[in-house]
Amino acid sequence: MPLSTTVRRHALQPHRVVFLSAGISFLSFLLFIVISVAVTCHQRAEAHNQLIGQTRSYVIRVMDELKQILLPLQAETFDHCDRVRDDLAEQAASTPNIRYILLVNNNAAFCSSASGPMNNEIHQISPFTNDNKAVDIRLVSGAPMLRGKPAMVLWLRNPTTPGNGVLATLNLNMTPYLLLASQQRENTGMAIVTGDTAITTWNEQVINTDALPPNPLRRIAIPGYPMMLYFYGEILPERDLHIIIMAGLLVAVLVASICYVLFRLRLRPGKEIMQGIRRGEFHVEYQPIIATGSDTAYGLEALMRWVHPTEGRVPADAFISYAEGQNLIVPLTRHLFALIARDAHQLCKVVPVGTKLGINLSPSHLTNPDFRKDVRQWLAMMPVDHFEYVFEITERTMVSESNADEMFDWIHQQNIKIAIDDFGTGHSALLYLEKFHFDYLKIDRGFVQSIGMKTVTSPVLDTVLTLARELKLKTVAEGVETNAQAQWLINRGVTHLQGYFYSRPLGVQQLAKYFSGSQPASEDCADISGSIAPVKTGK
Ligand code: C2E
Ligand code: CA
Ligand code: CA
Helix, strand or coil, X not given: CCHHHHHHHHHHCHHHHHHHHHHHHHHHHHHHHHHHHHHHHHHHHHHHHHHHHHHHHHHHHHHHHHHHHHHHHHHHHHCCHHHHHXXXXXXXXXXXXXXXXXXXXXXXXXXXXXXXXXEEEHHHHCCCCCCCCCEEEEEECCCHHHCCCCEEEEEEECCCXXXXXXXXXXXXXXXXXXXXXXXXXXXXXXXXXXXXXXXXCCCCCCEEHHHCCCCCCEEEECCCCCCEEEEEECCCCHHHHHHHHHHHHHHHHHHHHHHHHHHHHHCCCCHHHHHHHHCCCEEEEEEEEEECCCCCEEEEEEEEEEEECCCEEECHHHHHHHHHHCCCHHHHHHHHHHHHHHHHHHHCCCCCCCEEEEEEECHHHHCCCCHHHHHHHXXXXXXXXXEEEEEEEEHHHHHHCCCHHHHHHHHHHCCCEEEEEEECCCCCHHHHHHHCCCCEEEECHHHHHCCCCCCCHHHHHHHHHHHHHHCCXXXXXXXXXXXXXXXXXXXXXXXXXXXXXXXXXXXXXXXXHHCCCCCCCCCXXXXXXXXXXXXXCCC
């Protein structure tokens, strides 16, 4: 898309900047939320894994230590209680968390670390213990001897003799698990589960597994022991989600503000044009104008060109009307004057004396208070007595300007001719011909292109040419592309022709070639002009 279209569209619709900023900010909000949630969940999962690993190792270590202590007692299950009771009592007393140890022979407990000899069926003591298993663990809420506190009953079967074994009752202290769990706020608790009973960190009572909250985060088995650890918690706690959303909103507001400021700066009306002037992106091309019946150029029309560094060539009518809309036509025309003055000191060496030099002027520059000063300064910069100047002014100027008459008089006083440009495209064109004093009438290329097409415009063109003849106006037909068009126009008395049929607009170097065969120009024209003004850049 041409640059001017892009810039103009944005400049005319500032709400686009708001929509664009809002859109980008919404996308950055979504992106922030997605990334933050993903990162938070990942970090939480890592932390949970770490906690689970630590807890699992702790439980295995405690159970293994216990097993190591109880293992030597297996030999005593074949002995007499009186002989081993002291050793049993000492083991129970010296091992933390052990309440008592019972030695079992032939499924009957015969010796207690607490009370010495006894004879009770194992099922009378711990009804749910499965003494057929090598290792069995039961959680109990407390027995008379257990002072109502939860405990763990550990059964270790004798490896050689089924029916014999060691039954130990252990205090079930959840403090270490609470401490572990408290390392992470997101971990809401743990449960030790054996069979269909469980004990949790939030309620140190033995409960049925049915009473456990559903869907723990993880269930971990403890290898070698019939017990499981359940972990409860949240991967993405509500609090974190709130913080992420708040931070996301902040980011969105920040992004929106930055985008808005940047877009406004970037799309600041006219920035591109002023930058183009400063960076020397503009130059002028000159299109020859032929007098009917002559082969040599009668005059030149200066046409401004903008080669944007990224967008390439920007069409003249696009950037001119954009500059008009942004009130930048005055600095742009001043720049045009400076460029023409610079070129003129080269052109005057190749272009014959008296060559007409047409310059397009925008209506808004004509009405500017500095217009007369700008023109005088420009004339002072030009080679003396070499070119004859023609200001090309469109009909729109006359529509909007009440004192156009006075201004045209002033232009004539400067010895500058006036051409009415794009004739026939505006309103009341014929009326202006009688009202104002013009030197040339430029027939719009739309008319010229309709020649031979049997459209309604050809009769209109006929009428215009007849009127111009009567008013003794010189006529320039622009946009002549074919010999047929040229002949049609010549036959109807058009005095001057301009168009690709004769020449495209040419750069200074090309013009030198174009004029190489014509009358010699002033060799030393630069010297007689006085100083050559440098091309001014910036405002
Ligand atoms: P315009 O004053 O009517 O200029 C003639 C336009 O017709 C030029 O287009 C020229 O390149 C083009 N042209 C010439 N011969 C032919 C042809 O045989 N066929 C076709 N299809 N086109 C032809 P350009 O240079 O793109 O300029 C477009 C308009 O932009 C100009 O129309 C003029 O209104 C404006 N413009 C150009 N340069 C300046 C400038 O320096 N100052 C101001 N104020 N306006 C300018
Ligand atoms: Ca023109
Ligand atoms: Ca035109």
